[in-house]
Amino acid sequence: MDVDELRTRVTAELPRVRQDLEDLVRIESVSADPARAAEVRRSAEAVAELFRAEAFEDVAVVSAREDGGAPAVLARKPAPEGRPTVLLYAHHDVQPENDHAEWDSPPFEPTERDGRLHARGAADDKAGIAAHLAAVRALGDDLGVGVTMFVEGEEEVGSDTLPALLEQHAEFLRADVIVIADSSNWDIGVPALTTSLRGLVRVDVTVRTLTHAVHSGMWGGLVPDALMTLARLVATLHDDAGDVTVAGLHAGPAADVDYPEDRLRAESGIAPGVDLIGTGTAVERLWTKPALTVTGLDAPQVDGASNTLTAVARAKLSLRIAPGDTTANALACLRRHLEEHVAWGAELSVDVVDTGEATSIDATGPAYDAARRAFTEAWDGTEPIDMGVGGSIPFIAEFLRTFPDASVLVTGVEDPDTRAHGANEGLHLAEFERVCLAETLLLDLLADG
Known part of the structure; x- marks a missing residue:
């Protein structure tokens, strides 16, 4: 179909799409908060109603858990004879909004400022749902492919039951092309296809040196305290340049993409005045090398601390692993490093919090050719780059494992200033329109073979 005609159709649909997005954003679907489980369910039902209004078939709110939690939404429009089926993924649950005082407007009241729509979930990832709707609506009766919608309800808490959902509904979800709208573009005006993501290993590390706290004057200088021991252990995880020192972790080259330091x-x-850490190019350090961070620490508070030797201290470590590595290898390497470097014979325990495999996608073939053409048209001649992501979306590996014959395209509505998961999360409205057009063009191109 003519690009200009599709552009006109998308533009005409945007006011209604935006209204639907704003209505979804007002639902506080925070999957990490048990007190808002009813809101997560209400969000799923609202998404299902949007699909029913577009004449989708077999619309259902489903869960892999017996308690009925973590609701996902399924719907489909069957493919015309001989045409491919495209699975469109997004998630309707959102991160906690945290301190409302850090927001410039109420976190669940969509507010436009400076060309962005601000609210929790306005981008991550209710805008993904809206983009899928925009494409289906713009094509209308000219939709020449089968479309299956899968909108997950627990992505922000680790997608624990996703493997079970994929297994239970494998035939319903089976598709030739899978479009996962949960990533980012390279910059405002520069689209991207995500082709690699780091994996994740999180552990809680506990160090004990005493059976109970003791007087620091009577025993200091002879008995090691747990906090000092833990600090010494954590310090072994990086060298002076800031590279991770855990032996056996994988690292590899990254795409030839310039990331200027001032922009970074x-x-x-x-x-x-703070130096950047690590060696190699910026994108290697962010996409294809491991990173290790202390994200939490249990120790006595400074205010009110007694003058004693601490008996036990605990840290949460977050290890991002490079594509090509596995969580099993990374966990074994990290555990071995900690055991070999804990000082003074302190008691050490390492408890796994969660893991997620790294992903590397073969971005070749007709579906990717169509996607690149669609993105280039939508961004007025700017070709998309293949980018990596330093964060982890472990469920992508589950899609690749469950549907090995499908072409998996990882796209998204975000940009470097979206502030997903943070205060003042915002959707860039002009970029969102380009995303909607790109997906519309993609579905049209896939229909043409």
Whole structure:
């Protein structure tokens, strides 16, 4: 179909799509908060109603758990004879909004400022649902492919039951092409296809040196305290340049993409005067090398701390692993490093919190050719780049495992200033329109073979 005609159709649908997005955003579907489980369910039902209104068939709110939690939404429009089926994925659950005082407007009241729609979930990932709806609506009766919708309800808490959902509904979800709208573009005006993501291993590390706290004057200098021991152990995880020192972890080359330091500093929020860590190009350090961070620490508070030797201390470590590595290998390497480097014979325990496999996608073939053409048209001649993501979306590996014959395209509505998971999350409205057009063009191109 003519590109200009599709552009006109998408533009005409955007006001209604935006209204639907704003209605979804007002539902506080925070999957991590048990007190808002009813809101997550209400969100799923609202998504299901949107699909019913577009004449989807077999619309259902489903769960892999017996308690009825973590509701996902399934719906489909069967493919015309001889045409492919496309599975469109997004998720309707959102991150906690945290401190409302950090927001410039109420987190669940969509507010437009400076060309962005601000609210929790306005981008991540209710805009993914809206983009799918925009494409289906714009094509209308000219939709020439089968479309299956899968909108998950627990992505923000780790997608624990996703493998079971994929297994239970494998035939319903089976498709030739899978479009996962939960990633980012490279920049405003520069689209991207995500082709690699780091994996994740999180552990709680506990160090004990005493059976109980003791007087620091009577025993200091002879008995090691747990906090000092833990600090010494954590310090062994990086060398002076900031590279991870855990032996046996995989690292590899990254795409030839320039990430200027001034842009990196602005987008990361690094404080003035603080050096960047690690060696290699910026995108290697962010996409294809391991990263290890202390994300939590249990120790006595400074205010009110007694003058004693701490008996036990605990840290949460978050290890991002490079594509090509496995969580089994990374966990074994990290555990071995900790055991070999804990000082003074302290008691050490390492408890796994969660894991997620890294992903590397073969971005070749007709579906990717169609996607690149669609993105280039939607962004007025700017070709998409193949980018990696430093974060983890473990469920993508589950799709690749369950549907090995499908072409998996990882796209998204976000940009470097979306602030997903943070205060003032915002959807860039002009980029969102391009995303909607790109998906419309993609479905049209796939229908044409």
